[in-house]
Amino acid sequence: MTELLIRNACVIDPLNDICGEVMDIAVRDGKIVESVGSGAEVIDAGGSLTMPGGIDSHTHICGTKVNFGRYMSPEDMRAGRTARRGHMHSTSGYSVPTTYGTSYRYSAMGYTTALEGAMAPLEARHTHEEFTHTPLQDMMANTLFDGNWPIMQAIHDGDIRRAAAIVGWTLSAVKGFAIKLTNPGGTEAWGWGKDVASIRDPVPHFEVTPAEIIRAMIEANEMLNLPHSVHLHCNCLGKPGNHQCTLETFDLVPNANNKRQSLYATHVQFHSYGGSSWRDICSRSEEICRAINSKPQIVIDMGQVMFGKTTTMTADGPMEFNLYRLYHNKWSNHDVELETGSGIIPVYYSRKNLVNSIMWSIGLELALLTDNPWQCILSTDNPNGAPFVKYPEIMALLMSKRYRNEIFGTVHPDTEHNVPLAAIDRELTWNDIAIMTRGAPAKALGIEDLGKGHLGEGADADIAIYPININETDPATSAEEVIRAFGQTDYTIKRGRVVCRQGTCMVDGKNTTIWVDPHISENYSMDHDPEFAKNFDRYYTVRMSNYPVQEEYIRRNLCIETEAQL
Amino acid sequence: MKINDVVCPFCGCLCDDLEITVEHNRIVAVDNGCTLANAKFMSKEQLASPIRRTGEGWENISYDEAIQYTVDMLLDADRPLLYGWSGTHGEAQCIGVHVSELVGGIIDSTTSVCHGPSILAIQEVGHPGCTLGRVKNRADVVIYWGCNPLEAHPRHMSRYTTYADGYFLQNAFRERKVIVVDVRETETARVADEFIRIKEGGDYAVLSALRAIVRGKGDVVPESVAGVSRSQLERIVTLCKDAKFGAIFFGLGLTMTRGKYKNVRNAIELVDELSRHTKFTITPMRGHWNVYGSNEVFTWMTGYPYAIDFCRGIAFYNPGETSAIDLLARKECDACLIIGSDPGAHFPRGCVEHLAEIPTVVIDPVPTMTTALADVQIPVAVSGIDADGTAYRMDGVPIRVRKVIEPTLPNDREVLKSIHAKMKEAKGQ
Ligand code: SF4
Numbered sequence: 001m002t003e004l005l006i007r008n009a010c011v012i013d014p015l016n017d018i019c020g021e022v023m024d025i026a027v028r029d030g031k032i033v034e035s036v037g038s039g040a041e042v043i044d045a046g047g048s049l050t051m052p053g054g055i056d057s058h059t060h061i062c063g064t065k066v067n068f069g070r071y072m073s074p075e076d077m078r079a080g081r082t083a084r085r086g087h088m089h090s091t092s093g094y095s096v097p098t099t100y101g102t103s104y105r106y107s108a109m110g111y112t113t114a115l116e117g118a119m120a121p122l123e124a125r126h127t128h129e130e131f132t133h134t135p136l137q138d139m140m141a142n143t144l145f146d147g148n149w150p151i152m153q154a155i156h157d158g159d160i161r162r163a164a165a166i167v168g169w170t171l172s173a174v175k176g177f178a179i180k181l182t183n184p185g186g187t188e189a190w191g192w193g194k195d196v197a198s199i200r201d202p203v204p205h206f207e208v209t210p211a212e213i214i215r216a217m218i219e220a221n222e223m224l225n226l227p228h229s230v231h232l233h234c235n236c237l238g239k240p241g242n243h244q245c246t247l248e249t250f251d252l253v254p255n256a257n258n259k260r261q262s263l264y265a266t267h268v269q270f271h272s273y274g275g276s277s278w279r280d281i282c283s284r285s286e287e288i289c290r291a292i293n294s295k296p297q298i299v300i301d302m303g304q305v306m307f308g309k310t311t312t313m314t315a316d317g318p319m320e321f322n323l324y325r326l327y328h329n330k331w332s333n334h335d336v337e338l339e340t341g342s343g344i345i346p347v348y349y350s351r352k353n354l355v356n357s358i359m360w361s362i363g364l365e366l367a368l369l370t371d372n373p374w375q376c377i378l379s380t381d382n383p384n385g386a387p388f389v390k391y392p393e394i395m396a397l398l399m400s401k402r403y404r405n406e407i408f409g410t411v412h413p414d415t416e417h418n419v420p421l422a423a424i425d426r427e428l429t430w431n432d433i434a435i436m437t438r439g440a441p442a443k444a445l446g447i448e449d450l451g452k453g454h455l456g457e458g459a460d461a462d463i464a465i466y467p468i469n470i471n472e473t474d475p476a477t478s479a480e481e482v483i484r485a486f487g488q489t490d491y492t493i494k495r496g497r498v499v500c501r502q503g504t505c506m507v508d509g510k511n512t513t514i515w516v517d518p519h520i521s522e523n524y525s526m527d528h529d530p531e532f533a534k535n536f537d538r539y540y541t542v543r544m545s546n547y548p549v550q551e552e553y554i555r556r557n558l559c560i561e562t563e564a565q566l
Numbered sequence: 567m568k569i570n571d572v573v574c575p576f577c578g579c580l581c582d583d584l585e586i587t588v589e590h591n592r593i594v595a596v597d598n599g600c601t602l603a604n605a606k607f608m609s610k611e612q613l614a615s616p617i618r619r620t621g622e623g624w625e626n627i628s629y630d631e632a633i634q635y636t637v638d639m640l641l642d643a644d645r646p647l648l649y650g651w652s653g654t655h656g657e658a659q660c661i662g663v664h665v666s667e668l669v670g671g672i673i674d675s676t677t678s679v680c681h682g683p684s685i686l687a688i689q690e691v692g693h694p695g696c697t698l699g700r701v702k703n704r705a706d707v708v709i710y711w712g713c714n715p716l717e718a719h720p721r722h723m724s725r726y727t728t729y730a731d732g733y734f735l736q737n738a739f740r741e742r743k744v745i746v747v748d749v750r751e752t753e754t755a756r757v758a759d760e761f762i763r764i765k766e767g768g769d770y771a772v773l774s775a776l777r778a779i780v781r782g783k784g785d786v787v788p789e790s791v792a793g794v795s796r797s798q799l800e801r802i803v804t805l806c807k808d809a810k811f812g813a814i815f816f817g818l819g820l821t822m823t824r825g826k827y828k829n830v831r832n833a834i835e836l837v838d839e840l841s842r843h844t845k846f847t848i849t850p851m852r853g854h855w856n857v858y859g860s861n862e863v864f865t866w867m868t869g870y871p872y873a874i875d876f877c878r879g880i881a882f883y884n885p886g887e888t889s890a891i892d893l894l895a896r897k898e899c900d901a902c903l904i905i906g907s908d909p910g911a912h913f914p915r916g917c918v919e920h921l922a923e924i925p926t927v928v929i930d931p932v933p934t935m936t937t938a939l940a941d942v943q944i945p946v947a948v949s950g951i952d953a954d955g956t957a958y959r960m961d962g963v964p965i966r967v968r969k970v971i972e973p974t975l976p977n978d979r980e981v982l983k984s985i986h987a988k989m990k991e992a993k994g995q
């Protein structure tokens with residue numbers, strides 16, 4: 001039995017309605033408990049801000065495309081190197097750090113859980129291997145179903161139950177966590193070098209539309225009783241005028257679950273553009289947020305862009321090629337048979353560039369114009385909008401109008417004619433930030449009942465203590481202090497153990513992989529479906545028996561078993 | 567007992583449909599595999615115990631002694647090199663990185679003598695690729711450039727391209743056009759629809775000519791380029807542009823001939839150019855079954871795919887300086903651990919001579935040419951036969967190779983784990 005007592009913690013724990021109360025937190029064997037004995041190890045927080053460990057509900061840090069981002073970018077690897085020290089392995093990389101680099105830097109910022117944003121089922125083993133080497137965060141994998149042949153076939157046949165059964169089989173086979181759709185239909189069209197132009201544009205050959213895929217997957221998601229909702233990267237990413245597509249997509253979403261949203265729309269910044277070309281692109285964040293404010297069934301993450309160098313990587317192959325044709329730097333693409341695609345290009349977001357300045361502004365507007373912080377999660381779509389190490393700056397921008405104005409004064413001068421940011425006075429509170437980085441992602445992912453994202457009794461003792469006193473610091477006037485404090489915890493505690501102390505990781509650590517296993521009746525089991533098996537072995541290049549991710553890849557894991565209505 | 571869907575641990579195709587018959591813990595038959603697979607599964611000449619060189623010959627030693635020798639050798643070295651890795655599974659490669667980091671050594675895989683130039687090209691311009699199934703189901707034009715799959719990857723054409731069933735092709739064999747580009751008429755060239763015979767060293771020029779024609783600048787191309795007529799080049803470009811899905815595969819005939827990484831860069835840029843007209847992809851024909859795995863593992867662990875030097879604590883990458891051949895040629899490295907490859911058979915003479923001079927340990931199931939240079943050899947289970955683990959196919963698809971018989975020897979990761987643990991102990995960690 002190990003016990004820990006954190007004294008004098010100034011706690012913000014939105015899921016338990018605690019906001020700035022100074023209290024003690026007791027921990028036994030990795031869980032929060034009512035009280036501990038006198039022999040417990042004691043940490044005196046000295047009134048510092050203490051929150052549940054951070055949760056990133058959309059980030060690209062492990063798997064085939066992430067690793068290709070490293071592989072093709074020695075220049076990025078050189079931009080962030082540390083030597084082996086104590087328990088810490090050497091690390092490389094700035095926008096796409098090595099797995100240890102990612103893990104240590106997240107840990108130093110108080111993050112203890114992360115969702116990998118896109119895993120192709122066929123390459124799931126790779127993602128899980130990298131999870132193993134991301135020791136200080138518990139990990140989950142969004143699993144890509146945007147261009148899945150048997151699923152599109154089932155949807156075409158009007159058989160949503162079959163589509164759900166295939167999703168369920170695949171999720172448990174590849175140890176995935178949730179349904180991810182990246183440019184649904186578009187990644188299959190990209191197999192011919194094409195894309196879909198709207199949610200009503202049918203996918204070549206399969207003759208289903210993105211709208212049909214999205215609706216069917218929302219329905220299937222609820223049939224399977226999955227903890228998270230469908231996680232959607234909308235069609236038309238990055239295209240001027242795409243707010244129309246985003247709004248039409250939002251209109252498709254029923255209110256299908258009373259515990260959480262029915263759709264998680266990711267990196268909405270990239271989907272909130274007005275105008276018809278790069279010449280007249282402008283922000284449509286107001287319309288987008290109006291839709292979100294009237295639809296509790298939708299939760300978004302920001303996809304904030306920050307200025308500087310980064311690497312874009314997504315399953316959205318056609319979008320990356322378009323981006324490449326703008327930037328002309330270097331371009332990688334990796335289509336995955338029967339399932340999805342992906343693309344990678346390095347980019348530089350410049351404050352002197354009008355389009356980049358508008359993008360920067362839109363991300364902030366989304367967070368400031370969404371009334372309910374539970375509906376807008378802080379993200380950069382790491383590393384697409386910026387590397388996650390920029391989060392503290394984003395927090396400061398959201399909390400301080402003064403700081404915002406200061407940066408706004410440095411961006412392209414025409415920005416103000418194209419965005420509403422300057423007119424927004426809202427300043428987010430400490431509690432808002434805690435919601436956007438802890439409570440809301442836990443709730444949206446459906447893992448608060450597993451003890452994630454809060455500090456109630458029985459919760460996992462994942463805790464971040466930041467070196468800042470919120471009663472003495474006015475964030476509206478102290479942006480620098482906010483950035484410094486959120487950039488490095490005094491203590492990051494994972495499962496009741498101090499894993500990081502002022503930026504130095506103290507343990508080797510071991511990650512837990514969280515995955516789902518929907519129980520499906522024999523009638524709907526793909527293991528006993530001759531047609532599924534026949535087509536599988538015929539069109540994949542890996543045998544069906546070699547496809548599932550073996551137990552060896554998820555040594556420490558938490559399986560969420562659900563009862564499917566199938 | 568028959569075991570189905572066994573993965574072949576021989577070449578980068580990683581065929582996973584073999585049927586192996588096992589009797590009394592011995593493999594007695596291999597079905598579906600090519601001759602290379604058969605030879606690998608049926609080979610019987612495993613060493614039974616670690617051996618150490620004596621004045622006259624070899625003596626058997628225990629695993630403990632062999633491991634201790636390795637630990638002492640690495641800890642004593644100033645510039646230790648840990649080389650090979652393409653013939654072992656990913657879990658062992660991971661420990662290899664930890665060991666290298668701990669001793670401040672250099673870790674490099676056989677990449678530096680095969681597709682290293684491809685990686686350098688990719689690091690300049692990127693890589694438009696795809697998984698092999700994307701090609702199998704869609705490609706109506708397939709180009710093999712500077713490679714001879716019928717010999718080196720015998721089932722590549724039957725599983726992934728020419729002879730494979732494809733979802734979008736009625737009669738795959740008839741509908742697919744196969745183009746072979748090479749300096750000699752190989753067996754593969756003889757089954758192609760078009761054979762482009764290039765004069766040795768002419769790849770770069772031919773690729774440039776193709777790019778010019780794709781761009782509509784065919785008038786700058788002379789009548790004949792490196793022995794290839796302009797009319798043939800024009801015909802090829804038309805075929806490519808009319809394709810619904812084109813796929814280029816390339817081998818050492820492109821990466822290791824005059825122009826090296828520039829050739830590959832030019833080929834990638836041709837694909838980039840063609841991608842503006844139709845769908846095109848390009849894939850290196852990786853040789854060893856898990857050489858791509860070594861690149862993947864090294865990349866997520868260190869940031870770089872091969873030739874990584876930890877001597878200053880950080881991971882430092884500079885192929886040409888930190889690659890195995892160059893280190894050995896400069897006689898810089900003073901101890902070497904070799905695993906999952908046979909440099910004694912492939913390295914230039916000067917490098918082999920230096921290997922023979924310095925203390926060298928080989929971890930390998932069978933005696934190889936490298937054994938002749940070694941001071942100690944530690945036999946291990948064969949990955950994919952009596953040891954399981956992760957491998958990455960030439961297109962990046964991760965597949966778990968299986969254990970089809972019970973091992974009598976420890977496997978690579980177990981041996982490396984002991985080495986790592988002993989080393990940490992010696993360093994007081
Ligand atoms: S083609 Fe390669 S992987 Fe396939 S059976 Fe032959 S040697 Fe093995």
Ligand SMILES: [Zn+2]
Nearest residue numbers: 117267314381
């Ligand atoms: Zn994303």
